[in-house]
Structures are given as structure tokens and as C-alpha cells.
Amino acid sequence: MTKRSLIRRATAAAAAATGALVLAACGGNGNDSGAAHTGHNATTPSASASAPARQGEHNAADVTFAQGMIPHHQQAIEMADLAATRAESAEVKKLADEIKKAQDPEIKTLSGWLTSWGEQVPADGEGHSGHDMSGMMTAEEMKQLESSSGKAFDTAFLKLMVKHHEGAVAMAKSEQSEGAYQPAKDMAAAIITSQSAEIARMNALLDKS
Structure with missing residues (x-):
């Protein structure tokens, strides 16, 4: 046991x-x-x-840039549309066509960003109400442009578009320094480059006239 x-x-x-x-x-x-x-x-x-x-990632500056640039571009396209029937200079007509081709796709891209961010997309035609933005034409300036033709139109178009482009460049520079969304900052850089070059072209055409 x-x-x-x-x-x-x-x-x-x-x-x-x-x-x-x-x-x-x-x-x-x-x-x-x-x-x-x-x-x-x-x-x-x-x-x-x-x-x-x-x-x-985006911030308030990106939203401001997109919501401001859409009506800004819309007005530029509206101005460019007038050149097809009112401009006398072939160079002005060519420039206007280039502006349309460059800015219309950017409007679509900007609208897509705002939609994805859940932000309001400016309606088409709001360019008239946004004349307080940098470089925007007033309703009176647009009417004067619409009522002109030939060389008078060419001169008015170039002067107003230079002012308009300068406003877009200023907006783009603000986006570059204050924005956070890289694609928007990249677009801003492209706008600065392309529109600065167009400003130089327009000033050269004005010097010739």
C-alpha cells in the first residue's frame, strides 16, 4: 500500500x-x-x-480655391465664347479657344473634388454674382464686352482677360501656400504657369494694337 x-x-x-x-x-x-x-x-x-x-486630406483653403475657381473659370469661358463671333484677330480667337480647352476640364475636376468632400458645387452661371473675387468681371464689364466687336472687342477682351488671369494666378498662389490637398496644389501650380504665359502673350498683343 x-x-x-x-x-x-x-x-x-x-x-x-x-x-x-x-x-x-x-x-x-x-x-x-x-x-x-x-x-x-x-x-x-x-x-x-x-x-x-x-x-x-483637404482643408478650408482647398474648398475656397475650388469654389472660387469654378465660377472664375466659367466666366473666362463665357468671355472666350464671345471671341468666336466678335473677335477680329486670329490670334485672339486662338487664345480664346485655348482658354476654353484648358479651363473646362479643370471645372469638371474641381467640381468632382467638392462633391467628394461633401461641399457645395457652384452652379453654372454663378460667375456674374462672384465679381467680388479677384479679377472677376462685373456685369457691366461683361455687357460692354458683349456689345463690342472687331478691334474694339480684341482690345477689350485682352485687357479684361489679363485682369481676369491675374486674379486666377493670385487665387492659385493662395492655394499653394495655404492648401493641403496635393492635387489642388498641383492644379494651382499649373494655373500659375499657363496663365502667366497667357498674360505675357496678351500683353504682347496689346502692345501691337
């Missing part, structure tokens, strides 16, 4: 020790796994959330 009792006790002790080791191992794995899992969860969502946030 004594030997059997000792054997039983030894077996029980061994089993208990083995069980304790198993539990410790499982507990350790569970803790390690939990820590790793928790760490993984903490990292993955933030990484996945920060990636689109970086791509779509």
Missing part, C-alpha cells in the same frame, strides 16, 4: 507539474498572441485609415 501510495502521489505530482507547464505555456502563448494581436489591430486600422486620409 505504501509503495502504491507513493507511486500514486508521484504520478499525481508529475501530472500536476505537466499540467502546470501546459497551462503556463498556453497562458504565455495567449498573452503573447493577444499582445501581438492587439498591437497588430492598433497598427493596421491606423495605417489603413491614414493612407486614404493622406490621399484625400
Whole structure:
């Protein structure tokens, strides 16, 4: 009985020790796994959330730029449309056509950004109400342009469009310095480059007239 009792006790002790080791191992794995899992969860969502946030990050300056540039471009296109039937200079007509081709796609892009941001997209034709923006024509100036033709139109168009472009360049520079959305800042840079070049062309045409 004594030997059997000792054997039983030894077996029980061994089993208990083995069980304790198993539990410790499982507990350790569970803790390690939990820590790793928790760490993984903490990292993955933030990484996945920060990636689109970086791509779509925008601020109030970006919204102002988009909402201001849309009617600004719309008015420039309206002015350019007049050149097709009123301008005398082939160079003025060519410039007007280039302005339309450049700015119409930008309006679509700007509108798409505002929609994706949940912001209001200016309605077509709001250019007349936005004459307080930099370089915008007043309703009276637009009427004067509409009523002119030939060389008088060419001169008025060039002078007004220089002023209009200068306003767009100023708006684009503000976006570059204050905006956060990289595609908008890239567009602003393109506007500064292209419209500054067009201002130089228009001033050269004015010098000839």
C-alpha cells in the first residue's frame, strides 16, 4: 500500500507539474498572441485609415480655391465664347479657344473634388454674382464686352482677360501656400504657369494694337 501510495502521489505530482507547464505555456502563448494581436489591430486600422486620409486630406483653403475657381473659370469661358463671333484677330480667337480647352476640364475636376468632400458645387452661371473675387468681371464689364466687336472687342477682351488671369494666378498662389490637398496644389501650380504665359502673350498683343 505504501509503495502504491507513493507511486500514486508521484504520478499525481508529475501530472500536476505537466499540467502546470501546459497551462503556463498556453497562458504565455495567449498573452503573447493577444499582445501581438492587439498591437497588430492598433497598427493596421491606423495605417489603413491614414493612407486614404493622406490621399484625400483637404482643408478650408482647398474648398475656397475650388469654389472660387469654378465660377472664375466659367466666366473666362463665357468671355472666350464671345471671341468666336466678335473677335477680329486670329490670334485672339486662338487664345480664346485655348482658354476654353484648358479651363473646362479643370471645372469638371474641381467640381468632382467638392462633391467628394461633401461641399457645395457652384452652379453654372454663378460667375456674374462672384465679381467680388479677384479679377472677376462685373456685369457691366461683361455687357460692354458683349456689345463690342472687331478691334474694339480684341482690345477689350485682352485687357479684361489679363485682369481676369491675374486674379486666377493670385487665387492659385493662395492655394499653394495655404492648401493641403496635393492635387489642388498641383492644379494651382499649373494655373500659375499657363496663365502667366497667357498674360505675357496678351500683353504682347496689346502692345501691337
